[in-house]
Amino acid sequence: MNKKKLFFGLGALAAVGIGAFTYFKLKDTKETESSKKPTEKSTKKKTTKKQCKKFECNAECQLNNIIKKMKERDPNQNEFHQAVEEVSKTLLPLFEKEDKYLSVFERMLEPERALQFRVPWMDEAGKKHINRGFRVQFNSAIGPYKGGLRFHPTVNLSIVKFLGFEQILKNSLTTLPMGGGKGGSDFDPKGKSNIEIMNFCRAFMSELYRHIGPNCDVPAGDIGVGGREIGYLYGMYKKITAQNEGVLTGKGRNWGGSLIRPEATGYGLVYYLDNMLQANNKTLKGKKVLVSGSGNVAQYCVEKLLDLGAIPLTMSDSTGYIFVEGGITRKLLQDIMTLKNVKRGRLSSLSKVSEIKYHDGKRPWGEECDIALPCATQNEINKEDALALVKNGCFAVAEGANMPSDPDAQDIYMKNQILYGPAKAANAGGVAVSGLEMSQNSLRMNWTREEVDEKLQNIMKNIFNATQQAASLYGKNDIDYLAGANIAGFIKVADSMINQGIL
Ligand SMILES: NC(=O)C1=CN([C@@H]2O[C@H](COP(=O)(O)OP(=O)(O)OC[C@H]3O[C@@H](n4cnc5c(N)ncnc54)[C@H](O)[C@@H]3O)[C@@H](O)[C@H]2O)C=CC1
Ligand SMILES: O=C(O)CCC(=O)C(=O)O
Numbered sequence: 001m002n003k004k005k006l007f008f009g010l011g012a013l014a015a016v017g018i019g020a021f022t023y024f025k026l027k028d029t030k031e032t033e034s035s036k037k038p039t040e041k042s043t044k045k046k047t048t049k050k051q052c053k054k055f056e057c058n059a060e061c062q063l064n065n066i067i068k069k070m071k072e073r074d075p076n077q078n079e080f081h082q083a084v085e086e087v088s089k090t091l092l093p094l095f096e097k098e099d100k101y102l103s104v105f106e107r108m109l110e111p112e113r114a115l116q117f118r119v120p121w122m123d124e125a126g127k128k129h130i131n132r133g134f135r136v137q138f139n140s141a142i143g144p145y146k147g148g149l150r151f152h153p154t155v156n157l158s159i160v161k162f163l164g165f166e167q168i169l170k171n172s173l174t175t176l177p178m179g180g181g182k183g184g185s186d187f188d189p190k191g192k193s194n195i196e197i198m199n200f201c202r203a204f205m206s207e208l209y210r211h212i213g214p215n216c217d218v219p220a221g222d223i224g225v226g227g228r229e230i231g232y233l234y235g236m237y238k239k240i241t242a243q244n245e246g247v248l249t250g251k252g253r254n255w256g257g258s259l260i261r262p263e264a265t266g267y268g269l270v271y272y273l274d275n276m277l278q279a280n281n282k283t284l285k286g287k288k289v290l291v292s293g294s295g296n297v298a299q300y301c302v303e304k305l306l307d308l309g310a311i312p313l314t315m316s317d318s319t320g321y322i323f324v325e326g327g328i329t330r331k332l333l334q335d336i337m338t339l340k341n342v343k344r345g346r347l348s349s350l351s352k353v354s355e356i357k358y359h360d361g362k363r364p365w366g367e368e369c370d371i372a373l374p375c376a377t378q379n380e381i382n383k384e385d386a387l388a389l390v391k392n393g394c395f396a397v398a399e400g401a402n403m404p405s406d407p408d409a410q411d412i413y414m415k416n417q418i419l420y421g422p423a424k425a426a427n428a429g430g431v432a433v434s435g436l437e438m439s440q441n442s443l444r445m446n447w448t449r450e451e452v453d454e455k456l457q458n459i460m461k462n463i464f465n466a467t468q469q470a471a472s473l474y475g476k477n478d479i480d481y482l483a484g485a486n487i488a489g490f491i492k493v494a495d496s497m498i499n500q501g502i503l
Contacts, residue, residue: 059095059102063088066106077158079378083165083403084109086410090483091490093474104494107502111164113137115211116157119185121203123196132156133204135183137217138164141496144215145181146171146431146438148222151200151229153188160184162378163222166402167431169489170424173463176435181217183208189224201232208233209240212247214441220249220434223377226296226341227252227262246441249434253446258437260452261430265400266300267453268429268460269373269421270308273398275464276421276481282396285309288327290369290394292316293376294340294347297400297427301375302333314364316376317347321364323357332356368392375400383408390416399423410482417479425467425485432459 057065067088071081088105095102119131134157137145147167150159160182168180187200212219221230230250237247244256251257260267274284287310291298294315302312311327315336324332332355339345351358365372365385372394374380380401381389386409389397397413398421399405405413405420413420433456440446447455463485470491471477471484497503 059099060092062099062102063092063095063105066102066109069106070109074158074161077161079158079162079403080165082379082407083162086403086407086482087165087169087486087490090475090480090486093483094487094490100498101490101494104497105490107497108139108168108493109165111136111138111161112140114157114161115183117207119187119200119203119207121196121199123199124193131185131187131200133183133185133207134160135208135211135217135219136160136164136181137211138180138182139168139493139497140179141493141500142172143177143179144213145217146178146220146434147180147182148184148220148431149225149229149233150182150184150222151187151189151224152184153186155184155186159378163402166424168493169486170428171431171435172489172492173425173466173485174428174432174435174459175462176432176459178218178431178435178438181219182222183219184222184225187224189229194228197229198232201229202236205233205236206240209237212237214246214438218247218249218434218438220431221296223295226250246438249437251437256437256441258433258440258452259447259449260456261433261437262296263300263303264433264456265297265427265430266302266375267304268432268456269297269301269375269398269400269426270304270310271429271457271460272421272426272464273371273373273396274308275461276398276419277396279464279468280419280479282419284371287311287370288313288368289371289373290314290364290367290389291373291375291400292321292364292380292404293374293401294336295376297430298375299333299337299340301373301400302328303330305373306330306333310371313369314367315347316364318376319346319348320358320360320362322347322350323359323364323367324355325357326355365389366392369394371396371398373398373400374404376404377401378403379406381405381409383412385409386412390418395419397421398426400427402427414476414480414482419479420481422467422482422485424489425463425481428463429456429460432456 115135117133119133122128164180164182167182171178171180230248234248238244250261289305289310289312291302291312291314294317298315305312314321314323350356366388372389381404396419402423436452466488467481467484470488471480474487475483
């Protein structure tokens, strides 16, 4: 190499170095200098794709870059992308006002820790099986990681990350000190014997135990994980560690559980709905309600609807739905609880009961109603379903399940001024009472049913108020509770992350 070329090469390297240093320095400064607000002019600047270069990039352009990078990093995680994109759209007005939050948001998209492990177990016939276990410890800015475990054949890293990401903001909304996490396995509990369920839970905990603890990470239930599974998981944790401590929630009431935890997600959903209706001069009494699902959340949602004088018309499972013209009665609900929780059977087995119409392979969203409460699983309401709801008179949707409405369905709610209670606000009652279970464990005390229920009602009221306030500050309109929930949940976590430095 001649001297001229060497000189030129060194010069170019130095220029790139100085450029990169200045860029990262600028990024750093944005995050730590929280008091510097952007000027009116800079927040209003519109960006075209052409303008999208490092130093001209406004909030929208920077956000697009963050989303692009996230997708490139994990191209196959569709559910996670969906959850993040929904949140990011609603946070843009906040980022435009306070650009310190952008880099925090970027950091928030990367889990603090994502664990994947082998779960080998044996069935009753002596056959060996291998499943995959996951625990994503997403964010601990405001407290120990907290969130459920899902056992379902569809579970993969994308599902666990979408659920864990939602959990960060949901837990923040509860006002309790809980970070976000989620876990599970692609194990399918359907058709397994009690002994097989126990074998699997023991195998799962024999790895998970080393990563969790009452001040570090506190799992609970979700789809396919109820009181029975929490019992087997807790028993194994105790056997390995010799510690009797609040490492899981949803425990049995005789061994550290909280009263009302089984009911909490369904009850909390109806409390949130009731607050949302009252704020819009409506009531629940006499309203016809479509409920999907027939598991933990759906069952107690129907129970609370009956308490408050509404008329639940439907319930469903993965093979179809039941419609009851005059409304599901307490007696029928009791039968469904026994069918699902004890016999572990299908709703189709009720098809011969005279007052029930069973619709095989369908979802309930085509029926006439006032209110829809999806309580089964993600993306169970699509564009066609949402259009059918609107056409058939539905004026409110509140989500018991996590992310049950796909983005098209959400757009339709918005365009038609449907009162929409998004999952991370409306179904936060479950994790809120899990937080109360943790408090009772720490205090070594048990609160009464009435005490816990009163706290749950207050928490759901506060969550509704927080989502309402943030909606009127940053939302597209005063009933944009989706934006309200995302923004109210995000600010608390983001401020805590900023306070704790770049970790
Ligand atoms: N258990 C809890 O405390 C909380 C649960 N959730 C969410 O609520 C939803 C329901 O959970 P759980 O009731 O706890 O579970 P679960 O296991 O008790 O019941 C799940 C229900 O969903 C139905 N289901 C599952 N996949 C389906 C599909 N593809 N199509 C139609 N129905 C289907 C099942 O048949 C069952 O009725 C999930 O989205 C979960 O993430 C949200 C907050 C807390
Ligand atoms: O109670 C908990 O920790 C779990 C609740 C949960 O998984 C959820 O809110 O989706």
